[in-house]
Amino acid sequence: MNKFINNQEFMAELFDEEGIAEQAGEIGEAILEARSLRLTDISVEMKGESDAAYKRTQRFLKRADPRLALWRLFQEDAAFVIGDPTEIERPQAWKTEYVGTLKDGKTQGFWALILATPYRGRAIPCGMATYSSRTIAQNADSHNLNHYRAFAALKDMLGRRQLVLDREFSYLELMLNLMEEQINWVIRLNLRAHPPKFYDQDGKEVALTISKGETVILNKVWYMGKVLVNVIGTWKKGLDEPLWVMTNLEARQGLQIYFARMKIEQTYRDLKSLLGLGKIMNKQRTYMEKMIALLLLVYTIGLLVGEELRDLLYGEPVAEDEQVMDNNDLIPSDPTRKKGKKWKRYSGLFVLLKQKWTLTQDQKISVLRAAFTTFQCLIQPRVRSFV
Numbered sequence: 001m002n003k004f005i006n007n008q009e010f011m012a013e014l015f016d017e018e019g020i021a022e023q024a025g026e027i028g029e030a031i032l033e034a035r036s037l038r039l040t041d042i043s044v045e046m047k048g049e050s051d052a053a054y055k056r057t058q059r060f061l062k063r064a065d066p067r068l069a070l071w072r073l074f075q076e077d078a079a080f081v082i083g084d085p086t087e088i089e090r091p092q093a094w095k096t097e098y099v100g101t102l103k104d105g106k107t108q109g110f111w112a113l114i115l116a117t118p119y120r121g122r123a124i125p126c127g128m129a130t131y132s133s134r135t136i137a138q139n140a141d142s143h144n145l146n147h148y149r150a151f152a153a154l155k156d157m158l159g160r161r162q163l164v165l166d167r168e169f170s171y172l173e174l175m176l177n178l179m180e181e182q183i184n185w186v187i188r189l190n191l192r193a194h195p196p197k198f199y200d201q202d203g204k205e206v207a208l209t210i211s212k213g214e215t216v217i218l219n220k221v222w223y224m225g226k227v228l229v230n231v232i233g234t235w236k237k238g239l240d241e242p243l244w245v246m247t248n249l250e251a252r253q254g255l256q257i258y259f260a261r262m263k264i265e266q267t268y269r270d271l272k273s274l275l276g277l278g279k280i281m282n283k284q285r286t287y288m289e290k291m292i293a294l295l296l297l298v299y300t301i302g303l304l305v306g307e308e309l310r311d312l313l314y315g316e317p318v319a320e321d322e323q324v325m326d327n328n329d330l331i332p333s334d335p336t337r338k339k340g341k342k343w344k345r346y347s348g349l350f351v352l353l354k355q356k357w358t359l360t361q362d363q364k365i366s367v368l369r370a371a372f373t374t375f376q377c378l379i380q381p382r383v384r385s386f387v
Helices: 007-011 018-034 039-044 050-063 066-073 133-138 143-158 172-180 251-260 262-273 285-314 341-345 348-354 361-378
Strands: 080-089 108-119 122-131 162-165 184-188 215-223 227-234 243-247 315-317 337-339
Touching: 007 018, 007 285, 007 361, 018 039, 018 050, 018 285, 039 050, 050 285, 066 122, 066 285, 080 143, 080 262, 108 143, 108 262, 108 285, 122 133, 122 143, 122 262, 122 285, 143 162, 143 172, 162 251, 172 184, 172 227, 184 251, 215 251, 227 251, 243 251, 262 285, 285 315, 285 341, 285 348, 285 361
Parallel strands: 080 162, 162 184
Antiparallel strands: 080 108, 108 122, 184 243, 215 227, 227 243, 315 337
């Protein structure tokens, strides 16, 4: 269903060398067909003999670096940037150099920290890093240092935008680092693993107390006695526990931004369930990272095409007397159509890869033209390295 996408045309916007762009497009098309990052699965979907295709892919990984191209997808008009790690299991990869033990202390795997900007209920990746218990031990490293490197690489692009992070990032060293770098941030508190302490201006400890249905705001309190923050908690009815967020912004603004962070979790589900992120099998860390970065580029192309397809198939006409007031609640690419029930039920990538549909040639051209225009608007002219 996705074969009408000309991946080479999209990749040519990311890779300056024509031959590299063509190879990236060919491999990208195969990833969409295979829905897997396993090289043997991908090579079966490429042109010619699978052995020859496998070798072409290996040569591409030696010559090209999709990790650099990924930075070009940073959205200049994004209000904030999301950062979150996801666990990728490699249960049989005991001897693989970058595979360690995950949080449960038993399962083999590694973490991929993906930086992204929000886009229509999902997120568009713009940077990544990987690490594991083994790489941390080998480099006399830590989770914290890996986080610092990722955010430092993003600093110049962030500007005054907020960095939105989940509770894994709720620790003092990172707070001090972000303040020193003058980065705006919104972070969920980790009340279980690392219960935080807050103090008022007089040095008296402030308790985090809240009842169901309440929203509580604590302005200008000292996190761990070191960092001045605003804290907000909300406990929605029906939930087992409250949500607490701290920020260097206005408290309610921080909470509103954090709720939008959920988009990257949905992106992870799409990457794993629709595109086979968990099937990666590369033995070398560099090639593994390049393949994940290429998958993120392919994901973005599929997402943009799928969103246009979803608009076409499931957008409902807007009545003549109905005003389009909220661009976040209506389909931005076509002001004459709004979200129908099926539009809300399915993501664009799901529609593209999992559903059966038929388009006329004119409709295919229209969908691709709109997606490609959006893609071109995303591309940053400069490529940044991610160290």
